[in-house]
Every structure is written in structure tokens, then in C-alpha cells.
Amino acid sequence: MMNAFTGNMFEIFKREFRAYFASPVAYVFLVFYLMLIGFLTFFVSRFYEANQADLKYFFFWFPWVNLLLVPAATMRLWTEERRTGTLELLMTLPVTLPQALVGKFLAAWLFMMIGVLLTLPVVFTTIYLGSPDAGAVIGGYAGAILLSGAYVAVGTLTSAMTRNQVISFVIAFVICLFLALAGWPPVMEIVNKWAPGWLVNGIASLSVMPHFESLQRGVIDVRDVIYYVSVMALALFGAHLVLENRKSS
Amino acid sequence: MLEVRQLRKNYGSFEAVKGISFTVKQGEILGFLGPNGAGKSTTMRMVTGFLPPTSGTALIGGHDIVETPIPAKALIGYLPENAPVYPEMTVAGFLDFVAGVRGYCGAERARRVDSAVECCRLGAVRHQMVETLSKGYKQRVCFAQAVLHDPSLLVMDEPTDGLDPNQKHLVRDMIKTMAAEKAIIISTHILEEVEAVCTRAMIINEGRIVAEGTPVELKARHPSGRLDEVFRSLTQGTAEKTTKR
Numbered sequence: 001m002m003n004a005f006t007g008n009m010f011e012i013f014k015r016e017f018r019a020y021f022a023s024p025v026a027y028v029f030l031v032f033y034l035m036l037i038g039f040l041t042f043f044v045s046r047f048y049e050a051n052q053a054d055l056k057y058f059f060f061w062f063p064w065v066n067l068l069l070v071p072a073a074t075m076r077l078w079t080e081e082r083r084t085g086t087l088e089l090l091m092t093l094p095v096t097l098p099q100a101l102v103g104k105f106l107a108a109w110l111f112m113m114i115g116v117l118l119t120l121p122v123v124f125t126t127i128y129l130g131s132p133d134a135g136a137v138i139g140g141y142a143g144a145i146l147l148s149g150a151y152v153a154v155g156t157l158t159s160a161m162t163r164n165q166v167i168s169f170v171i172a173f174v175i176c177l178f179l180a181l182a183g184w185p186p187v188m189e190i191v192n193k194w195a196p197g198w199l200v201n202g203i204a205s206l207s208v209m210p211h212f213e214s215l216q217r218g219v220i221d222v223r224d225v226i227y228y229v230s231v232m233a234l235a236l237f238g239a240h241l242v243l244e245n246r247k248s249s
Numbered sequence: 250m251l252e253v254r255q256l257r258k259n260y261g262s263f264e265a266v267k268g269i270s271f272t273v274k275q276g277e278i279l280g281f282l283g284p285n286g287a288g289k290s291t292t293m294r295m296v297t298g299f300l301p302p303t304s305g306t307a308l309i310g311g312h313d314i315v316e317t318p319i320p321a322k323a324l325i326g327y328l329p330e331n332a333p334v335y336p337e338m339t340v341a342g343f344l345d346f347v348a349g350v351r352g353y354c355g356a357e358r359a360r361r362v363d364s365a366v367e368c369c370r371l372g373a374v375r376h377q378m379v380e381t382l383s384k385g386y387k388q389r390v391c392f393a394q395a396v397l398h399d400p401s402l403l404v405m406d407e408p409t410d411g412l413d414p415n416q417k418h419l420v421r422d423m424i425k426t427m428a429a430e431k432a433i434i435i436s437t438h439i440l441e442e443v444e445a446v447c448t449r450a451m452i453i454n455e456g457r458i459v460a461e462g463t464p465v466e467l468k469a470r471h472p473s474g475r476l477d478e479v480f481r482s483l484t485q486g487t488a489e490k491t492t493k494r
Binding site for chain 2: 007008011012014015018019022023084085086088089091092093094095096
């Protein structure tokens with residue numbers, strides 16, 4: 001038996017998830033996602049020419065493809081509620097804001113997970129061609145799912161901040177780009193010139209990349225999981241604050 | 250059923266609602282009258298828990314909307330201005346969602362949806378997407394979601410706005426049939442509507458209640474005996490401010 005919190009959260013989740021598939025946009029989105037991952041893996045990284053049945057190049061592209069597509073999948077979440085006025089309806093139903101936030105977040109995350117898991121044929125192909133390390137494959141997918149969750153939470157936050165989908169997309173893109181590039185040596189060199197050491201390390205530790213790479217090695221480290229969960233929790237908490245304040249101003 | 254205590258709302262330095270108090274009992278239909286920007290919608294949004302008041306509160310069946318919003322909201326049916334409904338859902342799908350959030354499940358949930366569809370005469374469009382519906386139907390879909398759980402307090406913000414005369418008549422009939430066992434508030438700037446459906450009316454201007462009484466009592470306040478004259482004499486000369494956002 002579900003308690004009242006999860007019960008209402010589940011209703012919101014269901015509605016939001018179905019809303020993705022109410023129009024052909026979801027299918028176009030998923031096809032585009034798969035084509036992009038496939039193109040980058042097979043043509044840009046030259047998967048076949050490497051002559052190794054290895055998924056390193058395949059997983060390499062996830063943060064970048066998600067960077068482009070997660071903000072597109074989340075930009076609707078709260079902006080549309082506000083634009084069409086259904087926010088007023090939703091917030092006067094006996095639903096708490098955390099229920100609505102988590103329900104919507106999970107719906108968008110599950111939608112992204114479908115995209116991630118639809119890439120499994122690439123794995124089957126690789127298994128057919130050689131024998132990739134099972135741990136690395138599972139770790140890589142766990143990393144890709146957690147990473148998309150962190151981006152989805154950021155997208156949820158930015159969609160709560162505005163009633164314009166394009167603005168939500170752009171801000172989410174910039175924040176996720178920062179999370180992807182923080183800690184990357186060329187970027188850190190710029191920061192190094194003026195920032196004190198602790199700040200440089202602080203910025204570098206925000207990056208999603210080391211956590212994504214360490215999961216790809218097939219070791220599911222609790223610290224990596226904690227990192228992703230913290231990003232999600234922090235972004236959702238931010239979205240909660242934004243929505244509370246929007247209401248009262 | 251509803252007790253509003255000293256509700257106040259400031260937007261920055263602008264006072265939209267300046268301390269409004271009133272009560273509505275079961276069986277009453279209270280008409281909220283006032284020019285655009287008078288604070289009608291803001292007051293309703295505070296009563297229904299969408300906007301937090303700057304100060305003051307409202308008690309719905311004894312539940313404080315600020316302190317215990319969930320049990321209070323469970324007793325309210327709300328038809329917001331412009332009747333927002335999720336455009337990409339079907340009528341039945343939308344009502345089913347609302348029934349789920351209202352805590353109904355299984356056969357009772359289906360029964361609630363069926364009776365709301367029947368009550369608002371939505372049978373013909375039951376499986377149609379909301380975005381393909383006409384304004385009158387959309388209004389009724391939103392009305393159906395407001396009465397689905399048989400609320401003790403029904404709050405409606407301009408329920409007949411933009412409807413044709415037949416649709417207006419239908420909505421008024423639906424309101425009157427439900428009046429006996431509910432407390433109802435409707436905001437409107439159509440004066441004939443107050444005379445047609447309300448048992449009591451309140452005129453609001455610049456965030457304050459400027460007159461209150463039965464339609465007959467209000468009419469007696471002007472020598473002409475006409476409600477529009479009373480309305481004009483009480484609210485005219487105030488610059489129109491819009492707080493609609």
C-alpha cells in the first residue's frame with residue numbers, strides 16, 4: 001500500500017510521463033538521440049577502425065549528447081504549467097510542492113533512461129564481435145543513467161525559473177556544460193591564473209566527468225553515487241525554493 | 250464553512266488586498282463583484298492556497314489554508330480564471346488524473362469520473378483531447394474537475410467569462426443545482442449574474458470590501474434601484490490597475 005506522499009507523487013509522475021508520448025515529439029527525440037550517439041560512436045570515434053571490441057568510445061559521448069538533449073527534454077516541465085495556467089490548478093489540488101517536483105523529475109528521468117537503454121543494441125553488437133568487460137558495461141550504463149539524472153535535475157531547476165522554454169534550455173545547457181567542463185585541464189588553466197588553490201580544487205571537484213569515468217571502469221564507488229545524488233538533491237531543492245518564491249512575489 | 254480573516258496581500262509596495270474578512274455558510278452563493286484589478290482574483294488565490302497571504306488566513310471547514318493546506322485543499326473545488334486544463338490530455342484522462350490526486354482509486358475513481366462527465370454534460374467529448382475543444386467545453390472540463398470530489402467549498406473565478414448565452418445559462422444552472430449542500434463563491438463583473446444566482450454579494454474596490462448584502466439590499470443603496478448604478482457609484486473614479494499576471 002502506497003502512502004499519501006508516494007501516491008500523489010506517482011499520479012503526477014504518470015501524468016508527466018504520458019505527456020511526453022502524447023505527441024510525436026518524444027519519438028522524434030528518441031530517434032535523434034540514438035542517431036546522434038550512433039553517429040558519434042561509429043563515425044567520429046571510428047569504432048570499427050579501432051579494431052577493439054571496447055565500449056570506451058561509446059560511453060565517452062554520453063555526457064555530450066545528454067548535454068544537448070536533456071535540457072530539451074526538461075524545458076517543458078514547469079514552463080508549460082506556468083504558461084498555460086495549469087500551475088494554479090496543480091497547486092490548489094491537495095498536492096505538496098515536493099510531491100509535484102519529485103514526480104515531474106522522475107518522469108523526465110525515466111524518459112531519458114529509455115533513451116539510454118535503447119542504445120543497448122550497440123552493446124549486443126560489441127558482445128557479438130568480442131568480449132567487453134561486463135563490469136565496465138554495467139558501470140558505464142549506471143554512470144550514464146546517473147549523469148542524465150543530474151542533468152535532468154538541473155533542467156527541472158531551470159524550467160522552474162522561467163516561463164520561457166528557450167531560456168530554460170539555454171540556462172540548463174550552460175550549467176550542464178559547466179558541470180562537464182569543470183576540471184578539464186584547458187579550462188582549469190584559465191581558472192588557475194587567478195583563483196586560489198582551494199577554489200580551483202573546489203571547481204574541479206564539481207565536475208561530473210571524473211565520477212562518470214570512474215564508474216566506467218566497472219567499479220561502482222559509493223562516492224560517485226553520492227556525488228550524483230547530491231547534484232540531484234541540490235538542484236531539486238533549488239527548484240523548490242524558486243517555485244515557493246515565485247508564488248509569493 | 251469558509252471563514253476569511255483579515256487577508257492581506259502586498260506585491261512589493263503595492264497593496265492588492267487590504268485586509269478582507271468575511272464568512273460563507275453552506276447553502277450560500279456569494280458573489281464577488283468589483284472592477285478589474287480590485288483584488289478579486291488575488292483573494293480567491295489566497296483562499297484556495299495558490300498564493301500565500303502577506304498576513305491573515307482563511308479557514309475551510311476549520312482547516313487553516315496557511316498552516317494545514319492539504320486537508321483544507323481537499324475540501325475545496327476551484328475553477329481558476331480562464332479555466333486552465335492540460336491541453337495534451339483527453340477529457341477522461343484529465344479527470345482521472347484529478348480523481349487520482351484527490352485520493353480516489355479503483356471503482357470509486359471511475360465512478361467519480363463518470364459522474365463528473367455526466368454532471369457537466371461532457372459525454373460527447375469524453376475521449377477528445379482538451380486542446381481541440383471549444384472555450385465552452387474547456388470551461389466545463391475545468392468545472393468538472395472542481396466538482397469531481399463533491400467539495401464543501403466551491404470557488405469559481407469568472408466562471409461564465411467568454412461563454413455564449415446558452416453556455417452561461419447552463420453553467421448557472423449547474424451552480425444552482427449544487428448550491429444547497431455547498432458554500433459557493435463566484436467572482437464576476439457581470440451584474441445580472443449576481444441577481445440571477447447569488448444569495449449574497451460583496452463589492453470589492455481597491456482591495457477593500459465597500460459594500461455587502463443580498464442583491465436586494467445592495468440595489469436599495471441607490472435611488473434608481475439598479476445594481477449597476479450602485480456598482481458605479483461605489484467603484485468609479487478609481488484608476489484601473491491590473492494585477493493580472
